Amino acid sequence: MSLRYTSRVLARTLLVALVGGCTLAFGAPPTAPEEMRRREFLENGAITFAQFDPQRTTFSVTLAISADNVRDTDARHGLRHVWEHFVVRGDGTIDRRLERMGCYLTAVTQRDVTLFQIQGPVGAEELALDIIREMTAPLQVSEEALKKEVAIMAQEAALRTDFDAISDAAWLAAFGPEGRNPFGSLEAMAGLTAEDLRDLHRRQIVGNGMALVMVSASDPNAWMGPMRAVIGDLPSGPERFPDNEEEPISVEKGFTPAGAARAAVVPGLGDPATLATLAAALAIRAEFPDISPVYTPSTRPGLITLRAVDSATLKSIEMVQPALSFPVGQGYLLGWIRAQRSDPLAFGAIMGVLLLQRPNFTLDDMENQAATMTPEQFAAGLARFRADRAVIVEVGGGQ
């Protein structure tokens, strides 16, 4: 098994591990920042990452699986979402075994990635890894079970709000069919077969496009072997290439579900323009209580959406003064990044996404970008929400 390390920090970690691996694994816990995390690129294309934090009383394990090359089509819109439901179902005993140890399992299907996460009290990490291993086994699904699950997903669909419809409209306006929502269409789901799910499972459960993240109070070196054992023997699968790396060239306007939104097109995490736009959104939120921002972290081009009950409320955005709002937006952005760090689930989720999409961009880099943001960058981010720049979704004739 060959290891490839790309960052200087992790190269140093490798050196430390080679020289004093036994000490690290079985002796005193590491204390230097560079010793507190380890990353490993596995031969089959998968990536493992372990973060050590002695203050933690809980751990999280995140299995992140890319959507590259397996995105839903119109005819199978919702396939990934249904698949996620069956992966967490397993043999039907997963929740009982986890919860008996005080652990919770959650899963979410996003546009670019599917995240499976287990959180629990420190000491139950091995059980969590066993469960993740079970999730990578061939999928157990029958036609009858699929039909029943799709009926339950109709209940889930009913929970979607007008605000979700606004976001859906903004994404379609900005990205065309590639911007279809990750939830799916009930009509398309009803046409799925068990074999569709098994086929997707075979294409998803491969090394390429997979990351496993552990956040725990234990020495990260102690977890690299067990994590490798969980996903290191999976087939590589074909190389996964992003199919949504380009920013949209044109933006359509004027979609009309209930409510209103302005959505700024951003290039994705890693580009300072994204964090500047996010800071602007947070500053706007601080000033106007009736406007709420939505963003799903991704290094791919996407949207930061500001939603309100009507378009008149959103016109307040034009009144925001960049000079006054810059420190406010920057402060809340730094707070948001710190919150991602301190919450093991949030940290696992964002690390999973970063490892899949831009492995050399870290939360440290993100925090540095936020801390060194200039007023000019912030003003440019704010301008992305202006009426002549944003995707605009308005209340209107669609009612």
Add this chain to the structure above:
Amino acid sequence: MSTLASLVLAAALGQTRTMPQITEMMVPDSGRVTVCVAVPAPEDMGGRNRTAWRLIGETLMEGSGAYSRRVIFAYGSQAGVAPRVQVFSDWILIQVSAPKGGTDIAAQIAAGMATDARLSTLDVEKAVQRRKTEGNPWVLWGDAQEPEMTRVDNAYIKRVYQAAFRVERMHVVVMGDVAAGEGEREVVKYFRDRITDPPSMPRDVNARPIKGVPGRVDFWEWQAPLLKPGAPDFAPRILALYALGVGKDGAMTRVLREKLGYTYRQQLVLWPQRDGWLPRFVAQRAGSQDAAAELNASWEAMRADIDTWDKVTLDRARMLVLGSLDTGLPMDPFWIGPDWRLGESLEDRAAFAVHGSMAGKVIDPEQFASDSLKVDLEILKETAREIIDASSSGVYPGLEAKR
């Protein structure tokens, strides 16, 4: 929260007639401080006063005599944590965070909101409009009272504020990177009543329940008797509540979702009330043809499910409760606002603590751990049956589905 307990020096300090109940909790190296205020509502508020209460809460962050909303949020940005106000039918939570060393400003801003709120006509009108267009069903479900706007003008609202927001009724927790005594000193400095002769609460009318919630989905609810920390039956009751309504292996998910196929989302919510935690089993159901029949069938099936419980059920409940209280897992099912469960953050732990101060007792995880060992499977099952039998049920229809 034993870890927290080991890190903090908690002390109930000062309790004079004109001071709030102050608790200081030191969390070294947290890098910030949070000042958390609980304001209990007067007893027996009816429709108008509860409406005024809500409008007050929704307007507090718009500014005080000393600080505008812009300045309040600008200070909040220094800690990276926005100030927050949560309005419940019988209490209000106010919280302001600041970087380490900022206890003075955090206490000053919180005191401004709690004792000297601006409550301008324009801000109140905005809050009224917000309430009318509220699209989040969880917000209306949380309060579940129809607004009574007749005669509730700005003068009315200010009278309720002056009558109810008295410092001797308040509970304040200062938590974070503070020196011993620092929190008390700053709270004492800034929390004072602005008028010495407060008005009485206005005459009231009966409250009316809401007709439904926004959206296409009905909310089903079963309410059980209040869970009071420190009560002799606390351990068996919380274990039974968790066994019934928490987690995907809880009875509620297995019965309503897996067995009956009625719902996607169903859960126990422990809703913070002035005197304790109100157990609210809630499920969201779309497209029901006969909600009453399905509601009854669900609860009957829940009761029958108790017969199938085994040792694993008890172990599971114990581990999940300990996870919530002791290890810092997300505190499902403890909520601190609509669709907002308590988490691990300094702010959420302070909110949990200030609620405990107001309710008269903070949940003690070590006491629970000890008491829970005395609960065997039969006690668990019997307690769960008592909860089922004592619960009252109701349906809040999804108003969009009825159009």
